Amino acid sequence: MTTEIGQSSVRSDAVTKTTGSAMFGTDIALPGMLHGRLLRSPVPAGRIVKLDLSQVVAAPGVHGVSTAADVPDRRSGLVLLDAPLFASDFVRYEGEPIAAVVAETRELANQALEFAVLEIEEIPSVTDIEAALAPDAPLVHPDWESFDTSPGMTWPRSGNVVAESFADPEGVEEAFEKAAYVVEDRFETGRQYQAYMEPRMAIAEFDGQRFTIHVAHQFPYNVRDRVAGALDLSPSQIRVIGHHIGGGFGAKLDTGLEPYAALLARQVGRPVRLANDRPEDLLTCQCRENAVIRIRTAVSEDGALLARDVEVLMDSGAHATDIPFLTSIPMHVFGSLYRIGPVRIKTRAIYTNTAPTGAFRGVNGTHLYFALERHMDHIANELGLDRLKYRRSSLQSDGAQLPTGQVLDDAGILSEAFDAIERKAPWAELGIGPNRGVGVAACMWLTNPMPGSVTLKLNSDGTLGVLTAATENGSGAIATGVRQIAAEEFGLSAEQVIVTMPDTDAAAFDAGSQGSRTTHIVGRAVHEAAVQVRARIFETAASLLEAAVEDLELADGAVVVVGTPTTRIPLADIAAAAQAAGGPISGSGSYTTPMPSVNPTCASGLLFPAFPTPTYHVHVAEVEVDPVTGGIRVLRYLVAQEVGRAINPQAIRGQIQGGVAQGLGYALWENLWIDEGRYMQRTFEAYGLPLATDIPEIEIVLLEHPDPAGPYGAKGVAEPPIIPVAAAIGNAVADAIGISINAVPITPERVLEALVDLR
Amino acid sequence: MRIELTVNERKVMLDVPPSETLLTSLRERLHLTGAKEACVEGECGACTVLLNGRPVDSCIYPTAASSETQITTVEGLRGTDGKLSPLQQAFVDHFAVQCGFCTPGLLMTLSALLANNPDPNRAEIQQAIVGNLCRCTGYVQVVEAVEAVVREAQR
Known part of the structure; x- marks a missing residue:
């Protein structure tokens, strides 16, 4: 039997x-x-003084x-209806x-919008989180x-703090008082555009009773x-049909x-x-939020981390989207x-007069680990210790406890991962030579637990049908992972x-391709x-x-x-016989990961309590x-x-190669620079x-x-490769030039600025 | 204006406004939706087609300027027997495809590369596709697919 x-x-x-x-x-x-277009605000903040669309309505081709x-x-939203x-x-x-216009063609819709009379009185805007x-x-x-x-959801918010x-656990101040060293850093990170190749789009039909989108x-x-929330409809009045997705990376979740x-x-x-053109897509995408992070750590004479004080400010933009959930993530990262x-x-997530931010692969893990691991280098340097050895001597092991109280049964895998890298590229041999440097960064990340389901049916030709609302966003989770798991279940x-x-x-319901969940959750639903x-x-x-029955098995x-492989009956024949006798063969399964137990009083506003x-x-x-030039070339990246278990090694390799590439973009080049609330870039170039x-x-x-709860042991794969990249690169750059750059992207301008300061 | 051109070895006549792009003509008049609209600025290469064997960004190329030319789109890459071209097959076998939205453009650019240089090295392959953005793969498996085609051809 092939596996x-x-x-x-x-x-x-x-x-x-x-x-x-x-x-x-x-x-x-x-x-x-027909084709719709949106009339969008040309300014970050203002009062609409006049809106006259009479000439738009009268324009050629307008419906x-x-x-x-x-x-x-009404207002609507994922968690805060704002x-x-x-x-x-x-x-x-x-x-x-x-406003929106609908016309015979996209061009006619665009032309019609030229006739809109819109007067906006600009008002003071808030465009900086601090x-x-x-x-x-x-x-x-x-x-x-x-x-x-949303029902049952409450958390602290006030004014611009969304x-x-x-x-605030006990003992922090006492630890700082007895610390031999107090190491302190401030980090600033940029706003990254998901930059999927297919701009966002939607087509809707209404038959007088129900919508198909x-x-x-x-x-x-x-x-x-x-859509039901925005238009005050019942969800089942709406049917959503999914087609191939030209990339999403989190931006096509809301x-x-x-x-x-x-x-x-x-x-x-x-x-x-409706379909965005590229500048419009870039302008209104729920990008990865820019952030400011301050960390202070109390360290003993021998390098023990006695306590830590962290402040994170995240730019939510003008609406909350899913950002309130993400304010919990630092609780899973900094310990x-x-x-x-x-x-x-x-x-704190902060409202500003900028486009709403939201989910991007690895969400705020990219900047939280950038801060944590840059800070760890700083501590090692302060102590005069080798950065790698210091990390290894401080690593968490099996049974470690996060600040939430969640126990990490298998945190010892961290040590194994360091060993694996060392075998492939010994630390002492890297970063040798003028202007060269080496950096290391680690991370721990979740597999999103949200529910999913499938229905399986045995087709009359012996093939297997899998009905699911899960999506193939390009990662291969459906096109390889779920499909291979289903095949394995039936030989x-x-x-x-x-x-x-x-x-x-x-x-039935599926929570979408997010947080590396599809292979793990939907694969397990297949198993059920x-x-x-x-x-x-x-x-x-x-x-x-x-x-x-107990003498039978499935193969080929x-x-x-x-024991008698010649005594066999093809699945096609079984399907036909079953259909004639009891009815067609089908069955359904569902799964959601049970949440690990945490201490619910460890923090206020803990909307996403565990990893x-x-x-x-x-x-x-x-x-x-x-x-x-200040330019940075990546010589090696490991x-x-x-x-858990690699279901499809080449597909996984593609996720790691692609995720690291996005991480390098975040670390070195990509940022939507904001000037008075406006993005300074509008194109890919x-x-x-x-x-x-x-x-x-x-x-x-x-x-x-292998995870005993996962299908054949599989855990989430696709999201983490982007997360520690900026940290590893930032540490390598600091090693190369002997000065810290605590901001991403680490552009040539920032490198040259640092070098000038050094001289 | 009336334009005559050859698309995937089939003669076609089009009556288009002078400003219409080749991408619009291919997608909306000829229903060849393989070439993708992603930026309409000539920056990302998702709309790449071959014009007399040369890759062009069809999103900024006027149909009016393609009169009497030979256009090849991704739909024209298969052999007459319906089999995938060696490059298409290598993309399948070597995981050069993830979301797939940039794939048609990459295939066209790289088909042109291989037609002009049957033995490109890794740097030449990478250089050939600097005008084709791919957000999913980080490019390596795309390059490997081309290398596999070169190896196979030399066998």
């Missing part, structure tokens, strides 16, 4: 994606489809317009929708107190719920254009498509890698498994469903073969009698800095990553994505510690 687990089986979508026949969201066209006057007077569909009185960020905390700072939302939250989480979205069920498409489709009675005493952590090859595209009318389906298969086969697309199914990672970077010539081949070691 699919551990095989680099080719992706189910690879052929159609190389022939051009794979249909992405932006490739979908429906009969009679309708919509404004705040046409929609329910976002109106259209600005009506005030605009709060550049790009905020004010300035936003000043007592006299203008409020982004003066009416913040009136906002509702969410706060605070942990076509998307290329990571989380179709969230589209359904968020809703975007879908509510506007639905609104316009209902208004004009024809399908309506995670190294043994430490009590840790005080105050995390099939991956080619004999067909996984549906998502459809919320057909498949397979138990029932196999039982029907064996029961049917037993009567056909006149054998006992057939049921065989153990289930943790994995462990060590990255090492070797760089060379050009002292004339990753040791714990994956100005933004500066990594090119083929910028990225080295990543040297990878996979570590396998």
Whole structure:
């Protein structure tokens, strides 16, 4: 019997994606489809003095317009209901929708918007997170107190502070008083654009009763719920159909254009498509939030970390999106890698008059670990110790406890990951030579626990159908992982498994491709469903073969009698027999990871209380800095990553190579620079994505510690490779030039500035 | 304006406004949606097609200027027997595809590279695709797919 687990089986979508026949969201066209465009705020903050669309309505090809006057007077959101569909009185960020037009073509819609009369009186804006905390700072939302939250969710918030989480355990001050050293740092990190290749889009239809929305979205069920929230509908009035996704990286988890498409489709009675152009997409994307992090650590004479005091400020932009959840993450990071005493952590997400930020692969882990691991280098240097040896002597081991109280049963894997890197590239041999440096950074990260489900059916030709609302965002989690797991459960090859595209009318809830969850959660749901389906298969086969169920096994697309492999019956025959007898063979399964137990009183505002199914990672970077240009070249980059069990090693390699590439972009080049609330870049070229010539081949070691709860032991894989990159690069750059740069991206300008300061 | 050109070895006649881009003509008039619209600035290469064998960003190339030319899109890469081209097959086998949105553009640029230089080294392959942005792969498995085609051809 061939085993699919551990095989680099080719992706189910690879052929159609190389022939051009794979249909992405932006490739979908429906009969009679019209095109919508949004009139967006040209300024970061202002009062709408006049909005006159009469000339827009009269423009050629226009079928309708919509404004705040046409929609329910309500705000909506993922967790805090603070976002109106259209600005009506005030605009709060550049790009905020004010009105929508629908016309025969995109060009006619664009031309019509030229006739809009929009007068905005600019008002003082808040565009800096530290300035936003000043007592006299203008409020982004003066009416913040009136906002509702999702049912059962409460957390501290006030004024421009959209969410706060605070942990103040006993003993912090005492530890600082007796410390031999107090090491202190301030870090500043940038706003990173997900820069998926397919701009966000949506097509909606309304048949007089129900909506159908076509998307290329990571989380179709969230589209359904968020559109319902925005338009005051019941979720089941909306059917969401998913198509191939041209990349998402977190930016296609929350809703975007879908509510506007639905609104316009209902208004004009024809399908309506909205698709961002690139500048608009960049301007309004829920990017990774910029942040400021301050850390102070009390250290004993012999290097013990006695206590820590951390303050994190995150820029939420003009709305909350999912940022309130992310204020919990520092609680899972700042006590995670190294043994430490009590840790005080105050995390605040701040409203500003900039585009709302949100989820990007690795969420705030990228900047939290940048701060933690740069700070760890600082401590080692302060003590005069080797940075690697100091880390290794301070590592957490099995049974370590996070500040939340969560116990990490297997934190000892960290040590193994350091060993694995050392074997491949000895630390003492790296970063040798002028202007060269080496950096190391580790991380611990979760596998998102949110629920998923599948229904399996045995087809009449002996293939297996998998019905799920889970999405293939490009990672391969469906196209390889789930498909291979399903094949393995039935002794099939991956080619004999067909996984549906998502459809919320057909498949039960799935929490979308986020937090490396799909292979782990949906794979486990497959396993649960397979138990029932196999039982029907064996029961049917037993009567056909006149054998006992316990003597049967599945192999190569057939049921065989153990020990007499010639006595077999193909799955196709079983499917036909079962269908005629008891009905077609199918079964369903669901899974969600039980949350690890934590101390609920360890912090206020702990909306995301634990890090289930943790994995462990060590990255090492070797760089060379050009002292004339300030440019940084990555000479070698190594990753040791714990994956539970590698279902498809080549697909995993692709996730690590691609994740590190995004991390290098974050570390070195990518940032939406903000000037008075406006992004200074509007195009890919100005933004500066990594090119083929910028990225080295990543040297990878996979570590396998199968998770008993995971399908064949698999844990989450795809998200962590981006997380420690900025930290490893930052440490390597500091080693190369002998001076700390505690900001990302580490641009040539910042390097030259540091070198000038040094002289 | 009336334009005659050859697309994937098939003669076509188009009547287009002078400002229409080749990408729009291919996608909306000829229903060849393999070439993708991602930036419309000529920056990302997702819309790359071959014009007389040379890669062009079809999103900024006027259809009016493509009269009497031979256009090849990703849909035209398969052999007449329907089999994937060696480069397409290598993309499948070597995990050069993730989300796949940049894939058609990469395939066109790299097909042109291999037609002009059947034995490119790694640096030449990387240099060839600096105009093709890929956000998923970090490029290495794309480069490896090309190297596999070169190795196979030399066998």
